[in-house]
Amino acid sequence: MVNNICEADPGNYNNQKFQVLLIITDGVINDMNQTIDQVVRGSNNPLAIIIVGVGNADFGQMDKLDGDNEALYSQTQKRYAAADIVQFVPFNDFKHNPTLLAKETLQELPGQLVSYMRKRQIVPLPRTEMQR
DSSP states (O other): OOOHHHOOOOOOEEEEEEEEEEEEEEOSSSSSSHHHHHHHHHTTSSSEEEEEEOOOSSHHHHHHHHOOSSEETTTTEEEEEEOOOOEEEEEETTTHHHHHHHHHHHHHHHHHHHHHHTTTOOOOOOOOOOOO
16 A cells, blocks of 8 residues: 555655655564565655564564565566665564664664655755744
8 A cells, every 4th residue: 555655646856755664563474475576666666664573473574574685576576676665673672772772763764765865866855944
């Protein structure tokens, strides 16, 4: 659904938009190939996906989606992800340190936003008088 939203209104200089999808999960992915297809599709959209794994499940599939070690490849689309748009954070690793949890969760977001805007040559709008 988030890909449909992004593709319907991808934004431009006058209409600057970027979506952040937060997924909180306690389990494994049952439809990994379809999930990879959607992440690869989303890698061309103004989109970042943050996945927080809660509990003691095996989150190995989430590490694959994160794409830090290897770019995601969609068998259906026959292409690699255009960008790394997924950040996976295992909650248990940071549950006793909220500051570090927030830092880890949002770590890649600024770069993902800037990378998308640069690829599309969208520069920030000038600040309004009220923002100054």
